[in-house]
Amino acid sequence: MAPESITATAGMNSAQRHEVFVRLRSANPEPATELAYATNFQLLIAVILSAQATDKSVNLATGKLFADAPTAQAILALGEDGLAGYINRIGLHQTKARNIIATCRQLLDLHGGEVPPSRAALEALPGVGRKTANVVLNTAFGEATIAVDTHIFRVANRTGLAAGKTPLAVERELLKVVPEEFKLSAHHWLILHGRYVCKARRPDCWRCAIADLCAWPEKTVDPYAVPER
Template sequence: MNSQQRQELFERLRAANPEPTTELEYATTFQLLVAVILSAQATDKSVNLATRRLFADAPTPAAMLALGEEGLAAYINRIGLYPSKARNVIATCRQLVELYGGEVPPSRAALEALPGVGRKTANVVLNTAFGEATIAVDTHIFRVANRSGLAPGKTPLAVEHELLKRVPAEFRQSAHHWLILHGRYVCKARKPECWRCAIADLCAWSGKADPCAAQRP
């Protein structure tokens, strides 16, 4: 995919969704951080179902820390890997209270030092809460970047680096959200809906379906 095609790709995604954002529900940066930690290997829908009640009862690091691991687990026990997530979230709350006065630090190094926070989670928080032009590569973005030819790479980190080089600067802030939503709802893993894909003609994937096929009798 050349630079002109990349420009066109993001212009179309922006036209369809001018102000994209995460589908996770939160009211504060702390709540966003917790929601992203909980979302690993889980759907945003399942996380939102759990955090609506959790954030109402424990909206701050201090309040969530007071729940303890068992107390927190009772709120999130329908989310995959909940025992380890409860342990990490409580440990993160402790560090936020003891080291940062209950605030979420705005630096990558500090975020990645928190229990349960890796590069992808840090990128989401830096982008969504602090306005940095980072791109968090999850399975959806990894798939779209490789299928389309936008930013091929063998690992999520390699794809992230390619995206940061190839995505035009004007689109970099929102690129994460556009690509994840496109992968979640259109460029699906098993049954990609190429027939309604806004960027099908730009896509280099050899396995893409004929976008006109769905309109034929």
């Protein structure tokens, strides 16, 4: 899903940005992707499938898929129609099936069936763009990349953490302003914060750990709170 249009708020200073990640780390010291996978290859396939789909729907599909076809060779043997049967409840499943089969073929032909640890090689795979490559480089290979999806785009602009009119602009700004000690896990903290707290339609500002640091002027209140008398 393309990031929603959002107007950036006033920017944070470096001390505020540092405190943001201190608090996010305190709440979740070891953040991780919610996609289920056992190998780097399975992570790559899950991330390809996650475009315009929820992690929950991807995990439902890949649970059966990876049990039956856990490797590039096994998925290639399914063919497009066979693969589509496993992922047909995921958005754009036909296009994704086509891309995944082509990616499996390319992995086998050029990389021995393994996922390459190179951005250029990853982005050369069918169905793999910059965001997918960033997720794989970060999660599988431990690179301090930041994959900007709709959640991170929203959180960065709304809070004032990093402004940008495009995902690439936000990515570049985050890489400049996120303190080094937090950069490896920043992607996970921000996406989880956007998914469960700083939600698109109505953020849960009253239970946000960084609400006092956030520059967004339209903060929400707890709808169940009893008003003071």
